[in-house]
Amino acid sequence: MFDKKIIMIIDDDSDDRFFFIEAVREIDASIECREAQQGVEALEQLRNSDSLPDFIFLDLNMHLMDGWQCLAELKKDECLKNIPVIIYTTSNFKEDMDLTIKQGAVYYLVKPSDISNLPGEIIKAMQKAEEATTLLKKEV
Numbered sequence: 807m808f809d810k811k812i813i814m815i816i817d818d819d820s821d822d823r824f825f826f827i828e829a830v831r832e833i834d835a836s837i838e839c840r841e842a843q844q845g846v847e848a849l850e851q852l853r854n855s856d857s858l859p860d861f862i863f864l865d866l867n868m869h870l871m872d873g874w875q876c877l878a879e880l881k882k883d884e885c886l887k888n889i890p891v892i893i894y895t896t897s898n899f900k901e902d903m904d905l906t907i908k909q910g911a912v913y914y915l916v917k918p919s920d921i922s923n924l925p926g927e928i929i930k931a932m933q934k935a936e937e938a939t940t941l942l943k944k945e946v
Contacts, residue, residue: 814848845870861932866902874906887910893911
């Protein structure tokens with residue numbers, strides 16, 4: 807479905823990371839899933855990696871460096887700023903949605919209460935992120 811994709815999930819909740827990774831495996835077992843439990847760890851992994859992810863799924867509510875700060879750091883970094891960031895959080899506040907998109911996220915996914923819906927939501931998020939990224943490239 808998605809050729810040789812690499813996805814990174816940044817979330818301080820180990821259960822949420824586990825269910826996310828399981829959902830990605832259900833979509834396509836060839837997708838490589840990387841994980842970090844908070845922003846500082848994620849930035850360190852990304853800056854020291856030989857291959858960058860195709861998508862970053864980023865939780866907003868984390869300790870040490872939250873998703874807001876991590877998003878800002880990603881968008882400031884010349885090597886990382888073009889990776890599509892999909893916000894993946896429990897917050898369904900319109901203000902959060904609007905602000906994260908304004909700050910450079912390409913899609914906002916509220917964590918589903920029923921994890922059986924998660925694979926479909928991840929697919930939709932990646933498709934929307936690819937569409938948004940294609941539109942941004944055309945505008946430049």
